Amino acid sequence: xxxxxxxQAVAAIVERxxxxxxxxxxxxxxxxxxxLQPQLAALRLPEIRDREPAVIYPARA
Amino acid sequence: MGGDLPxxxxxxxELLRGRRASSLELTHELLARAKTSQETxxxxxxxxxxxxxxxxxxxxxELAGGVDRGPLQGxxxxxxxxxxxxxxxxxxxxxxxxxxxxxxxxxxVVRKLREAGAVLLGKLVLHxxxxxxxxxxxxxxxxxxxxDLARTPGGxxxxxxxxxxxxxxxxxxxxxxxxxxxxxxxxxxxxxxKPTFGxxxxxxxxxxxxxxxxxxxxxxxxxxxxxxxQVIAGFDPLDPSSVEAPLLDLxxxxxxxxxxxxxxxxxxxxxxxxxxxxxxxxxxxxxxxxLVAAGAGRVDVDLPHASVAATAQRAxxxxxxxxxxxxxxxxxxxxxxxxxxxxxxxxxxxxAADYVQAQRVRSLFKEEALRALSxxxxxxxxxxxxxxxxxxxxxxxxxxxxPTFTGLWNLAGLPAASxxxxxxxxxxxxxxxxxxxxxxxxxxxxVGDAYQQLTDWHLRTPTLAREVQPA
Numbered sequence: 001x002x003x004x005x006x007x008q009a010v011a012a013i014v015e016r017x018x019x020x021x022x023x024x025x026x027x028x029x030x031x032x033x034x035x036l037q038p039q040l041a042a043l044r045l046p047e048i049r050d051r052e053p054a055v056i057y058p059a060r061a
Numbered sequence: 062m063g064g065d066l067p068x069x070x071x072x073x074x075e076l077l078r079g080r081r082a083s084s085l086e087l088t089h090e091l092l093a094r095a096k097t098s099q100e101t102x103x104x105x106x107x108x109x110x111x112x113x114x115x116x117x118x119x120x121x122x123e124l125a126g127g128v129d130r131g132p133l134q135g136x137x138x139x140x141x142x143x144x145x146x147x148x149x150x151x152x153x154x155x156x157x158x159x160x161x162x163x164x165x166x167x168x169x170v171v172r173k174l175r176e177a178g179a180v181l182l183g184k185l186v187l188h189x190x191x192x193x194x195x196x197x198x199x200x201x202x203x204x205x206x207x208x209d210l211a212r213t214p215g216g217x218x219x220x221x222x223x224x225x226x227x228x229x230x231x232x233x234x235x236x237x238x239x240x241x242x243x244x245x246x247x248x249x250x251x252x253x254x255k256p257t258f259g260x261x262x263x264x265x266x267x268x269x270x271x272x273x274x275x276x277x278x279x280x281x282x283x284x285x286x287x288x289x290x291q292v293i294a295g296f297d298p299l300d301p302s303s304v305e306a307p308l309l310d311l312x313x314x315x316x317x318x319x320x321x322x323x324x325x326x327x328x329x330x331x332x333x334x335x336x337x338x339x340x341x342x343x344x345x346x347x348x349x350x351x352l353v354a355a356g357a358g359r360v361d362v363d364l365p366h367a368s369v370a371a372t373a374q375r376a377x378x379x380x381x382x383x384x385x386x387x388x389x390x391x392x393x394x395x396x397x398x399x400x401x402x403x404x405x406x407x408x409x410x411x412x413a414a415d416y417v418q419a420q421r422v423r424s425l426f427k428e429e430a431l432r433a434l435s436x437x438x439x440x441x442x443x444x445x446x447x448x449x450x451x452x453x454x455x456x457x458x459x460x461x462x463x464p465t466f467t468g469l470w471n472l473a474g475l476p477a478a479s480x481x482x483x484x485x486x487x488x489x490x491x492x493x494x495x496x497x498x499x500x501x502x503x504x505x506x507x508v509g510d511a512y513q514q515l516t517d518w519h520l521r522t523p524t525l526a527r528e529v530q531p532a
Contacts, residue, residue, distance in 0.1 A: 010410075013409050013410065014409070017387065017390075017391065017409050018391045019390060019391060019394070019406065019409060020390075020391070020394050021406070025402070025403060025406060028403065028458075029406060029407075029409070029410060032407065032410060032458070032461075033410050035462075036410055036411075039372045040372070040376070040411070040415050040418070042369050042372060043369060043372060043373060043376070043415065043418035043419055043421075043422050044418055045366075045369065045422065045425070047425065048418075048421040048422060048424070048425050051421045051424050051425060052421070052424065053417050053420030053421050053423075053424065
């Protein structure tokens with residue numbers, strides 16, 4: 001992911017969520033956003049293609 | 062009562078029932094110690110002196126009159142200041158939490174402790190909203206590690222860990238979303254248990270991440286943790302995630318021996334992590350060897366998706382925390398401590414699709430963990446990557462990138478305990494984690510207790526604790 005793509009994405013998120021960030025906080029989010037993308041892509045495992053998102057345990061046994 | 066305080070809940074109970082000490086004496090002594098230590102260890106947010114002394118008097122009167130409420134009667138404990146209590150406000154160590162939030166009845170777990178006759182000395186420091194890191198600018202106290210005041214006691218149940226290690230309370234409650242009971246237990250050289258999700262009611266607890274949050278006991282020994290869990294566990298209609306599941310008489314399950322139990326050891330991700338401190342690794346492997354020498358069996362198991370599950374745990378935790386905090390981040394973010402605000406802001410970076418994928422990975426990892434546990438009775442892994450770090454040089458981003466050995470069991474909802482299994486070359490405690498099957502806290506605790514019968518690491522106390530005496 002390019003720096004500008006990460007910056008555009010974070011700018012959109014910040015505007016959407018009405019977040020108030022210092023310049024340092026903004027820069028940090030841009031940096032971490034770029035770092036996170038490969039990790040989050042790894043969540044798309046082939047073996048969970050047909051898996052339901054699940055609640056761990058029911059409210060009552 | 063002097064300097065010879067009971068070392069644990071069991072010992073204190075024997076003193077009280079043998080009339081060799083009163084709860085009132087014990088409570089006075091520990092309150093004095095705790096107050097004296099506020100400038101060094103700083104474990105308490107508030108003291109509930111009046112109600113504590115009243116509860117102690119009641120316990121003494123009841124015991125003298127033959128009314129025995131069980132092993133917690135007259136025992137001085139305290140709870141993390143993220144749990145509602147009727148005798149003090151709840152702060153979550155934050156300027157953000159509505160001060161009125163604490164103006165309410167006891168949380169279910171607090172009510173159960175009081176009904177069991179426990180004496181609650183006050184409310185304990187935590188990392189802000191159970192996710193931040195100490196920021197002096199917020200005006201809130203932060204706890205220090207009694208083994209080395211330049212180091213953190215771990216978080217987020219920092220005050221509970223520090224207070225127990227320093228001998229200011231005999232036990233307490235923490236909460237755990239990604240390791241906040243077990244981390245402080247490891248860093249402070251005490252015991253702590255995160256129960257199965259649903260085992261202990263979360264009613265009256267400020268949430269961090271709804272589907273990962275757990276409340277659990279912390280104490281010097283696993284046996285003491287069992288006594289606390291026995292009281293606080295149970296179905297609660299006020300908590301939608303509460304589960305009606307039978308709980309054995311835990312104390313009677315602790316037979317002091319691991320004989321016949323099978324211990325699963327997952328090497329990949331855990332023991333082979335490059336970030337794992339060599340002394341921690343060796344201490345935990347030595348701990349496993351000790352259990353095997355006492356009659357347990359060792360089985361190598363595999364958790365191939367542990368790494369991606371750690372990513373999923375963070376996606377769920379940051380996403381759920383962001384859902385709770387978003388309005389305050391929008392309207393008054395300056396009131397959060399710097400590190401808390403930065404942590405919470407990360408939740409904005411996870412999309413709804415990321416959250417759903419994380420839940421699907423969660424489902425996969427849960428099955429994988431249960432498959433591994435079907436071959437064994439417990440898994441044993443390190444609790445933390447390292448010993449307690451210093452406050453100076455804290456890098457939240459480095460922590461975020463590192464493997465987590467604790468958050469995985471929040472993701473899967475499995476019971477997990479930390480026990481002290483040694484000390485580093487500079488004298489800092491090391492934690493060994495024992496993970497069990499759903500609702501099988503009894504076996505987790507049996508292994509932890511057996512280990513503590515075989516070793517004396519849990520009996521060591523920091524020099525500072527011995528020096529903390531009332532003026």
